[in-house]
Amino acid sequence: MIHEEADSAIVKVSGLSYSVPGRKILNNVELAVRKGESVAVTGPSGSGKSTLLTCLLGLLTPDSGSIFIEGCDLARMPARKRAALRRRKLGMIFQFGELLPELSPVENVALAGLLAGMSKGRSYGRAKTLLERLGVPATETPTGQLSGGERQRTAVARALIAGPGVLLADEPTGALDAGTRDDVADLLFALPRQRDCALIVVTHDPAVARRADRQLLLQPSGLTEVLSGAH
């Protein structure tokens, strides 16, 4: 049964280790996530959560172990193919949105579509539809002038534009007040089932982590399941 789950995983990490000079940051990490599933990764500051996401994005090369995304072995792909996979199959949401503040929401979102190889018409059309569905006002206002919640919704739309199979989020609600945090979390955790994608959320916030289908704890010994009585 465990093997069946692992085989159907869109993200499959085995024996992943990553070090910087003088320090092992990730140690023998195992992770399998299926489409439609959400996973929260928690752990103390400095335990390597962002490093793990950066490895999943194919931007860091592990010392050992493997990462498969939709059956593709990141370490065995040429850099150009890995970059294409990142733009088309992975969506990333950062704590502070990391949007271009002088561009409008639709320009920010459409740009990600263009980088993923979509035509201008399709990128802009899809960006407008996504933003409307995610409740971002249709405005030419520079994104830097929007509220924190509107910016994060725009960041979610940008992550979704190419229809990724995997969404990665690093502290997506960390910069928001409690009410806005709950709204953005509602939006995020609905996505795996709505869009048949996997969602991996790094968070320090127990209220956000509890919403995931599974909670995992990153420690020096590896990534382990948190058995929660909350469900």
Ligand SMILES: Nc1ncnc2c1ncn2[C@@H]1O[C@H](COP(=O)(O)OP(=O)(O)OP(=O)(O)O)[C@@H](O)[C@H]1O
């Ligand atoms: N290139 C590097 N050289 C040296 N140390 C690094 C490098 N990259 C990351 N680190 C260290 O690795 C550790 C893990 O960093 P990482 O950002 O992944 O942790 P984190 O769990 O996401 O932390 P936080 O919860 O505070 O965001 C930190 O101690 C960081 O300083």
